[in-house]
Amino acid sequence: MIIYKLGFASIIFCFIYTIVAQIHDYHLTISKKLKTNYVPLMQTYMMDHTNYSKFKQSYNETYLNMIEEPSYCIESDTLKLIHPDILLQDKYIMRELDKGNLQREIIKSRMFDSIQNIQPLQKPTTKFQHRIPPQLSYFYTFKPRLQDHYHLGQGLGCLFQKLNHIPGLYTLTSKNSLIYNYAKYIYDMKKRNVSSQCIESASYVPDTLRLNVKTECQSFFKQLNKIQEEYKNNKRVYNGPDYLLKTDEHRGEGIRLLFQQQIENITTVYENGELCGNVTEKIVAQKYINKPFLYKGHKIEFRMYIYLASSKPLQLYMYKRALIKRCANEYNPLSESIPAHICNTAITEKTHKNQSNSIESQEEDEEMFIDWNLEGIEELLKEQGRIPKNQNWLQEYLYPRIYVKIIHTIRSGQYAFYQDSRFCEFLAIDFLLDNDLDIWLLEINYNPQILSVTSDRIKRNYKMIEDTMEIAFAYLKSKYKRIKIFLQEELMKYQYSGNRIRQVDFRNQFGKHFNQLLDDVQIDQEFSLSKDNLYAHIIDESKQGNEKYFNLIDAECI
Numbered sequence: 001m002i003i004y005k006l007g008f009a010s011i012i013f014c015f016i017y018t019i020v021a022q023i024h025d026y027h028l029t030i031s032k033k034l035k036t037n038y039v040p041l042m043q044t045y046m047m048d049h050t051n052y053s054k055f056k057q058s059y060n061e062t063y064l065n066m067i068e069e070p071s072y073c074i075e076s077d078t079l080k081l082i083h084p085d086i087l088l089q090d091k092y093i094m095r096e097l098d099k100g101n102l103q104r105e106i107i108k109s110r111m112f113d114s115i116q117n118i119q120p121l122q123k124p125t126t127k128f129q130h131r132i133p134p135q136l137s138y139f140y141t142f143k144p145r146l147q148d149h150y151h152l153g154q155g156l157g158c159l160f161q162k163l164n165h166i167p168g169l170y171t172l173t174s175k176n177s178l179i180y181n182y183a184k185y186i187y188d189m190k191k192r193n194v195s196s197q198c199i200e201s202a203s204y205v206p207d208t209l210r211l212n213v214k215t216e217c218q219s220f221f222k223q224l225n226k227i228q229e230e231y232k233n234n235k236r237v238y239n240g241p242d243y244l245l246k247t248d249e250h251r252g253e254g255i256r257l258l259f260q261q262q263i264e265n266i267t268t269v270y271e272n273g274e275l276c277g278n279v280t281e282k283i284v285a286q287k288y289i290n291k292p293f294l295y296k297g298h299k300i301e302f303r304m305y306i307y308l309a310s311s312k313p314l315q316l317y318m319y320k321r322a323l324i325k326r327c328a329n330e331y332n333p334l335s336e337s338i339p340a341h342i343c344n345t346a347i348t349e350k351t352h353k354n355q356s357n358s359i360e361s362q363e364e365d366e367e368m369f370i371d372w373n374l375e376g377i378e379e380l381l382k383e384q385g386r387i388p389k390n391q392n393w394l395q396e397y398l399y400p401r402i403y404v405k406i407i408h409t410i411r412s413g414q415y416a417f418y419q420d421s422r423f424c425e426f427l428a429i430d431f432l433l434d435n436d437l438d439i440w441l442l443e444i445n446y447n448p449q450i451l452s453v454t455s456d457r458i459k460r461n462y463k464m465i466e467d468t469m470e471i472a473f474a475y476l477k478s479k480y481k482r483i484k485i486f487l488q489e490e491l492m493k494y495q496y497s498g499n500r501i502r503q504v505d506f507r508n509q510f511g512k513h514f515n516q517l518l519d520d521v522q523i524d525q526e527f528s529l530s531k532d533n534l535y536a537h538i539i540d541e542s543k544q545g546n547e548k549y550f551n552l553i554d555a556e557c558i
Contacts, residue, residue, distance in 0.1 A: 031078065031082055033492075034081055035074060035075075035078045037500040037501060038487060038491055038492070038501075039074050039081070039159075041491075041501060041503060041506045042077070042514065043077070043154070043159070044503055045503070045506060045514060045515075046153050046518065047152075047153040048507075049515065050152055050153055051418070052152070054167060054168070054418050055145075055147050055167060056145070056148045064096060064118060064130075064141070064143065064146070065118065065119065065129045065130055066115070066131070066150075067132075068132075068151065068156070069132075069155065070154060072132060072134070072154065072156065072158070073153060073156070073157075073158035075134045076134040076135075076136070076158045076160070077159045077160060079135065080134075080137075081487070084480070084484075087137055087473075087476060087480055088477055088480070090111075091112060091137065091473055092114045092136045092137050092138070093107050093112065093113065093137070093138040093140050093469070094115050094132075094136055094138070094139050094140060094141065095113070095140045096118045096141055096143065097142050102450045102451065102452050102461055102465075103450055106461070106465045106466070107140070107465075110462070110466060112135075114133050114135065115136075118130055132155075132156060137160060137161055137162070137476055138162050138164075138469070139161065140164050141165070142447055144164075144165035145165070145167070146163055146165075147163065147167060152422075157422050159483065160476055160480055161422060161476075162422055162423070162424050162475075162476060163422055164425065164426065165423070166308060166417050166418060166423040166425045167418035167423065168416035168418050169308075169413075169417060169427075170416075171414075171415075171417075172409065172412075172427075173427070173444050173446040175246050175282075175284050175443060177413070178409075178443070179208045179210055179284050181412040181413045182204070182205055182208075182409075182412055185202065185411070185412035186199065189557070194556055195556060197554075197557075198554065198556060198557035201401075201404050201408070201553070201557065202408040202557065204405040204408055204409055204440070204441040205286070205440060205441050206286050206288075206289055207286070208284050208285065208287070210282070210283075211245075211270070211279065211283045211284065211285055212279065212282050212283065214276045214277030217273065217279075218276045220243075220285045221267075221272055221273030221276070225273075228263070239333050239334070240288070240290045240333030240334050240335075241258045241259055241262075241288050241290070241333075242287070242288060242290075243258045243286060244257045244285075244341075245258065245262075245266065245283050245284070245286075246284050246286060247281075247282065247283055248282055255338075255344075257288065257341055258285075258288075259336050289434050290333045291434055291436075292331065292432060292433070292434055293377075293433040293435055293437070298327050298328075298329070298330055298331055299326075299327040299331040299341065300324055300325060300327070301324075301325045301431065301442065302322040302323065302324050302374065302377075302430075303322060303323040303325060303428050303429065303431075303448075304318055304319065304322055304402060304406070304428070304431065305318070305323075305426070305428050305429075305448070305464060306406060306427050306428075306429060307319070307424070307425070307427075307468050307471060307472075307535065308410075308425040308426075308427070309475055309520065310421045310424060310519075311414075311417045311421070311423050312518075312519055312520065313519060313520065313521065313540070313542045314410070314540075314541040315520055315537075315540055315541070316537075316538055317471060317535040317536065317537055317538065318535065319468075319534055319536075320399075320534045320535070320536055321460060321464070322373055323428075323457075325344070325430075326343060327339060327340055327343040328340075374394055374398060374399075375394060377394075378393045378394045378398075381393065386437075398439070402431065402439065403536070403538050405431075406429060406538065407539060407549050407552060407553060408553075409429070409444070421475070421518055421519055421520040424472060426448070427445060427448065428448035429441060429444050430442040430443050430445065450465070463534065464534070467535055468535075470529060470530065470533055471533070471535060474523045474524075474527045474529060477526075477527045478520070478522065478523050478524040478527055479517070479518070479520065481524055481527075482524075483517055486517055490510065490513075491506075491510065494510075521542040522542060537550070545558070
């Protein structure tokens with residue numbers, strides 16, 4: 001009986017072993033075909049259609065202390081095609097900043113932090129600390145221009161990866177370029193003889209002049225001299241600065257309000273306009289809105305976060321919870337205190353620390369960093385009787401205007417974006433609400449800080465980063481599904497002679513279709529965003545006409 005049982009067990013074992021061996025051999029065969037033929041075909045086609053001339057290629061691997069391996073993308077894409085859970089179930093992300101960086105903390109606690117302790121090297125070296133993990137799907141880097149330092153599509157930027165920064169986006173984040181694009185955008189609209197309503201809806205910044213452009217610089221000093229003359233002759237009552245100056249620095253740096261002393265300084269530097277055209281420093285002079293909407297006597301700004309999920313086609317989302325920023329000091333247009341006029345968080349924090357010894361300032365901690373949303377402004381306006389209590393002001397008035405301003409802003413600069421579905425961008429746009437309840441775009445922030453100043457804000461930021469990653473991975477998963485179906489139903493069934501499909505045959509037979517599969521046209525229904533995702537989809541350039549903008553803009557204005 002024992003011999004009989006052992007014999008039966010041996011038969012079962014042999015049967016199972018045979019099945020497992022066959023499955024193993026099948027996977028090895030598929031893996032070999034993917035790695036030696038199918039994936040290299042797709043990679044080569046993708047690289048052939050990458051416009052490397054748009055990049056400033058320097059191939060400096062020390063940039064992030066990561067070694068580049070020529071076969072990396074073949075290894076990464078093959079691994080994900082064989083093991084779908086790497087992409088479909090998990091989120092492997094790289095973030096190089098660590099200490100005090102809330103994004104990194106969120107990734108560590110909720111996702112997979114793919115490269116520990118990564119940081120750029122100060123000096124070139126031939127010994128690199130980090131190998132890029134093949135599981136990695138999202139380069140959520142603070143530093144831009146990875147495509148300049150590694151071979152895109154070979155050393156990183158593979159089929160199933162996204163890179164955080166879109167080449168060419170400086171057209172919006174540079175204050176000088178933002179103003180140039182805005183002026184050109186409005187000029188082109190007027191040239192097309194669109195209606196005044198279109199022009200008004202597309203006007204998103206206060207009157208601004210670039211001082212490194214001779215004609216605009218001369219116009220600025222002409223206006224400034226006229227205003228000064230009117231003050232001198234008592235034809236105009238002084239009510240604070242008329243202009244402020246901005247450079248391309250962010251986080252409150254490089255902003256100067258033109259009080260009398262500053263007017264004298266800028267007049268001296270430019271010799272009252274005589275040196276216009278000779279001073280090349282990129283400075284913009286912007287009309288100062290001195291009648292802002294006030295909250296408890298303080299000026300406020302609100303920050304909207306946007307996510308460009310793809311640049312081909314352009315897919316733009318706006319986060320529906322704003323960050324309300326209150327200026328540290330009480331507003332008085334005649335005050336020369338910068339913290340009364342500039343609501344930048346860095347300035348507010350610095351001012352708050354200087355005042356934090358007093359009991360009164362400690363009690364105002366929560367008000368210094370306002371944690372309510374735009375709904376709070378609506379409630380405040382209703383309490384003040386400025387809008388009817390039964391009006392849904394936020395949904396019917398403010399949000400539509402914010403959407404439209406953002407859409408026009410993106411449209412004005414997108415001509416310079418490098419179009420490739422592997423690139424995405426997370427940005428912050430600062431708006432000002434004036435006392436007439438008009439909104440004005442102040443600036444677009446590149447690599448916006450995500451701060452942990454209050455417990456409630458930490459919770460909101462966790463939610464925002466998770467919602468952002470949900471969108472990014474929904475597009476990655478959708479592309480993965482499209483390409484896997486293409487592999488199984490078309491490429492693997494293609495009859496070819498020889499040992500492998502030739503690149504020329506792939507290009508002729510599948511090139512056009514494969515190129516379409518690379519585009520982030522839509523999120524597959526299987527990977528639809530969760531109902532509690534707080535992003536609103538406001539641009540989808542895979543659609544036609546004004547449907548691209550979800551009918552938020554009239555066809556005439558496009």
